[in-house]
Amino acid sequence: MFGFLIGYFSNDIAIDLGTANTLIYVRGKGIVLNEPSVVAIKQEGGPSGKKTIQEVGLAAKQMLGRTPGNITAIRPMKDGVIADFTITEQMLKQFIKKVHDSRFFAPSPRIVICVPCGSTQVERRAIRESAFGAGARKVELIEEPMAAAIGAGLPVEEATGSMVVDIGGGTTEVGVISLGGIVYSGSVRVGGDKFDEAIINYIRRNYGMLIGETTAEEIKKEIGSAFPGSEVREKEVKGRNLAEGIPRSFTISSNEILEALTDPLNSIVSAVKSALEQTPPELGADIAEKGMVLTGGGALLRDIDRLLMEETGLPVIVGDDPLTCVVRGSGLALDKMDKLTGIFTSD
Amino acid sequence: MSELSEENSTPSDSPGAILHAERRRQKFSVGDVSRHLKLSVRQVEALERDEYQMFGGPVFVHGFLRNYAKLLGVDATSLIASADQRLATRGETIAAEQDSGHEEAGQQPAGDDGQKSVVPLFIAAAILIAGIAGWVLSRDEEPAPEEDEASMVAQQESAGATASSGDAPMTEPGAEISAEVPQPEPAASGAVPSTTGASPTPVVKEGPRSVLRFDFFDESWVEVTDRYGEIIYSDLNPPGVSQRISGHPPLTIVIGNAAGTVLTYNDEAIDLAPYTRVDVARLTLE
Numbered sequence: 001m002f003g004f005l006i007g008y009f010s011n012d013i014a015i016d017l018g019t020a021n022t023l024i025y026v027r028g029k030g031i032v033l034n035e036p037s038v039v040a041i042k043q044e045g046g047p048s049g050k051k052t053i054q055e056v057g058l059a060a061k062q063m064l065g066r067t068p069g070n071i072t073a074i075r076p077m078k079d080g081v082i083a084d085f086t087i088t089e090q091m092l093k094q095f096i097k098k099v100h101d102s103r104f105f106a107p108s109p110r111i112v113i114c115v116p117c118g119s120t121q122v123e124r125r126a127i128r129e130s131a132f133g134a135g136a137r138k139v140e141l142i143e144e145p146m147a148a149a150i151g152a153g154l155p156v157e158e159a160t161g162s163m164v165v166d167i168g169g170g171t172t173e174v175g176v177i178s179l180g181g182i183v184y185s186g187s188v189r190v191g192g193d194k195f196d197e198a199i200i201n202y203i204r205r206n207y208g209m210l211i212g213e214t215t216a217e218e219i220k221k222e223i224g225s226a227f228p229g230s231e232v233r234e235k236e237v238k239g240r241n242l243a244e245g246i247p248r249s250f251t252i253s254s255n256e257i258l259e260a261l262t263d264p265l266n267s268i269v270s271a272v273k274s275a276l277e278q279t280p281p282e283l284g285a286d287i288a289e290k291g292m293v294l295t296g297g298g299a300l301l302r303d304i305d306r307l308l309m310e311e312t313g314l315p316v317i318v319g320d321d322p323l324t325c326v327v328r329g330s331g332l333a334l335d336k337m338d339k340l341t342g343i344f345t346s347d
Numbered sequence: 348m349s350e351l352s353e354e355n356s357t358p359s360d361s362p363g364a365i366l367h368a369e370r371r372r373q374k375f376s377v378g379d380v381s382r383h384l385k386l387s388v389r390q391v392e393a394l395e396r397d398e399y400q401m402f403g404g405p406v407f408v409h410g411f412l413r414n415y416a417k418l419l420g421v422d423a424t425s426l427i428a429s430a431d432q433r434l435a436t437r438g439e440t441i442a443a444e445q446d447s448g449h450e451e452a453g454q455q456p457a458g459d460d461g462q463k464s465v466v467p468l469f470i471a472a473a474i475l476i477a478g479i480a481g482w483v484l485s486r487d488e489e490p491a492p493e494e495d496e497a498s499m500v501a502q503q504e505s506a507g508a509t510a511s512s513g514d515a516p517m518t519e520p521g522a523e524i525s526a527e528v529p530q531p532e533p534a535a536s537g538a539v540p541s542t543t544g545a546s547p548t549p550v551v552k553e554g555p556r557s558v559l560r561f562d563f564f565d566e567s568w569v570e571v572t573d574r575y576g577e578i579i580y581s582d583l584n585p586p587g588v589s590q591r592i593s594g595h596p597p598l599t600i601v602i603g604n605a606a607g608t609v610l611t612y613n614d615e616a617i618d619l620a621p622y623t624r625v626d627v628a629r630l631t632l633e
Contacts, residue, residue: 153406160403290407291385305414315385317410 011100012337014112014330016147017092017127019077020169020192020297022057023324024099025331031324032099036061037169039091040073056094065212079189080116080144080171081123085130092134100135108137112334114326115345116171117143118187124345140344142333144168144326145175145185148295150343151329152319156180161283162290165272165308166326167298169193172268174275178283180342186275190267192297195220202260203239207250211239220301223254226265227303227310254302265304269311276312291315295325361433362412362426363397369419370395384414391415397433405431554595557613557632561590565607572599602628 014025017037024033035057042054054071055063063073076087100109111131115124124141131139145164146156154162157180166173169192176184196216203209203216211219215237223233233254241248272292276284291314294305299322308316319325333343370380377395381388393401394415399408409427416423554574561569563584571580573594580592586607602608605619605628612632622630 153404155404289387290403291410293406293410309385313385315411315414317407317414319406320409 012110012112012334013096013099014327014334015092015095015131016114016327016330017077017088018114018169018326019075019080019171021323022091022095023327024095025327025334026099027331027334031327031331033057033095034324035095036075037077037091038064038073038075039087040067040071041087043070043072053090053094056091061214064214078170079193080168080187080191081119082126082130085126088126089130089133092130096134108135110138110140110334110337111136112140112142112330112337112344114144114147114330115141116168116187117145117173117175117182117185118171118189140333140337142330142344143175143182143185144171144173146177146182146343147326147329147333148173148319149175149177149293149329150332151325151327152293152295152322154293160290161279161286163275163279163287163292165268165292165294165299167191167268167294167296167301167304168326169297172271172296172298174271176275176279176283176287178286183280183283184275184278186271186278188267188271190264190271192217192220194264194267195224195261195298195301198260198264199224199257202256203237203252204242206256207239207252208242209237209239209248209250210242211237215239219252219257223252223257224261225254225258225302226261227306228255228258229303229306261301265307268298269308272308272312276314288314291317293317293319295319295322297323360429361397362430363395365421365426366412366415366419367395369421373419375419380415380418383418384411386411397430399430399434405434408434556593557596557598559590559592559594559598559600559632560611561592561602562609562611563588563590563607564609565604567605567608568603569608570601574598597631597633599631600628 011029012027014027016023020037022033022035022037023031026032038060039056040054040060040063042052044050044052054060055073060073063071064075065073067073074084074087076082076084076091082088096109113127113131115127119127128139128141144166148166149156149162149164152164154164154177156162156177159179161183162177164173164175164177166175170189171191172188174184174186175182196213199216199219200211200213203211219235219237223235225233231254234251236249236251238247238249240246276287279287292308292312294308294316295318298304299318305316305318308314321328370377377388377391380386380391384391386394390401390411393399394411402408402411408430412426412430413423416426559571561567561584563586565586566583568583569580569590570578571592571594573579574597575595579594580590583603584590600610602610602619604626605623606626608619608628610617610619617630617632619628619630622628
């Protein structure tokens with residue numbers, strides 16, 4: 001009876017709990033939080049001492065690789081799913097606390113949270129439990145391709161095939177959507193993290209230098225490229241020389257980064273081709289006409305659209321503001337939660 | 348150039364015209380662009396004519412314009428903004444859809460609660476007002492406090508107590524004692540039971556009354572409720588005390604220690620055994 005009143009007074013939220021970043025959308029307010037999914041934990045009084053959360057989000061990310069012995073900066077999400085349940089729950093609690101009004105009459109929020117379509121039931125349950133543990137009244141899960149498609153503005157409810165490729169931090173999700181449902185979905189555990197890892201390995205192998213994750217990410221953002229272009233960019237990088245054990249600097253070019261990224265990019269191309277192979281022909285015709293839409297942080301890798309265009313022969317476009325497509329889509333689903341029950345997963 | 352674009356702006360400042368001019372300047376054919384962007388020739392021509400209906404949504408218009416602009420080295424942002432503007436002025440739905448999509452999906456300024464309808468608040472306020480009104484009315488309908496309460500006569504007589512304390516009347520001040528004044532009885536104990544168990548709020552009640560008499564041989568708690576559902580007596584009584592209570596039947600009685608209590612109803616002894624379970628007797632007397 002009072003459900004609608006509770007719903008009115010609660011600030012329902014949608015969360016894109018990503019491997020790299022967590023974004024939170026609050027109904028009526030928009031995207032109110034966009035922070036790295038990193039937690040810094042302080043260990044007090046020796047190895048068996050009490051662990052407390054030191055920092056969460058951006059402040060914690062700045063600590064990555066720079067912490068003293070008693071502080072550990074960790075990323076509780078890995079490959080799109082929860083790697084450390086307790087820390088993820090604490091991180092969610094902190095983020096929700098940041099954005100959820102603590103008014104006297106404010107009831108617990110309903111939460112829509114995205115899950116990779118390739119996640120197992122156990123992994124989904126972990127995410128659901130984590131959200132309940134963080135104070136949710138009700139938790140609905142939405143698969144990332146669907147959220148990404150809604151957020152990108154694709155006509156998901158029409159009788160036409162729409163293809164979305166969401167390249168996140170931990171996973172790449174490929175979805176073909178028609179009439180409000182997912183016709184095909186595929187997920188590979190390759191994303192921005194694997195790009196960083198590939199860059200670290202390439203530099204260690206070819207330069208004998210060790211660089212950190214943060215430096216690798218900077219290289220990827222600044223000179224990373226997925227397709228050979230006419231413009232070659234260079235960047236000076238500092239790392240530790242493995243032979244000498246001394247910090248050194250060296251210059252790396254975008255062509256080298258392209259070479260480094262070959263393996264993870266091939267995995268993404270394979271996932272896209274596999275999706276096209278398994279798409280019903282009528283929907284395939286729609287996709288051939290309109291192309292596929294790239295979302296997620298990976299879509300910002302230079303010329304990744306060009307790579308997919310050349311590999312598939314189809315038009316490829318990058319969605320508007322690709323980093324926030326998933327959370328915007330989840331937010332739209334949240335706004336229409338009562339009407340669009342079919343788009344949430346029942347697992 | 349399309350007819351509409353000519354109506355609304357000069358051909359040179361439309362996104363399609365800019366792309367067309369730049370393509371010709373760079374000596375690209377439509378086929379070249381088509382091959383490069385993996386679009387059909389028809390789609391490239393539509394982009395150059397600013398005919399966006401065939402693309403199925405703003406996301407595709409933006410994406411294709413962005414790709415085309417990137418190919419030619421033109422600033423895509425201004426082209427997309429211009430395309431949106433043109434769509435809006437032409438009354439097409441693409442820009443509107445995009446705007447509404449953005450509003451719903453997070454582009455609203457913080458603190459704007461435009462999403463929430465005020466209807467639920469009105470409903471909540473109406474329910475609250477109705478509740479308060481109902482409560483006030485129900486209070487008004489209740490009889491005014493009168494002295495009748497006292498006529499329920501919850502009076503205990505304890506000769507010793509009377510003698511020792513001198514506080515013989517145990518009723519509330521101002522309460523009218525009924526004619527059914529109980530007879531003094533010798534008390535084994537000098538304890539003075541209170542009569543405050545009876546409700547202090549007198550209520551006007553009509554109709555015949557019945558008289559209950561409790562004789563306590565052991566300590567017992569008693570509660571009596573009249574036909575109006577009002578508890579007319581509720582108290583713990585020490586041994587050796589008698590209580591006379593009058594009220595409108597049927598009277599619902601709960602006796603905490605039935606074995607130590609003798610009940611008389613309108614001068615007729617009542618056997619409590621059939622109503623007793625684990626020392627507690629519960630009965631209703633008509």
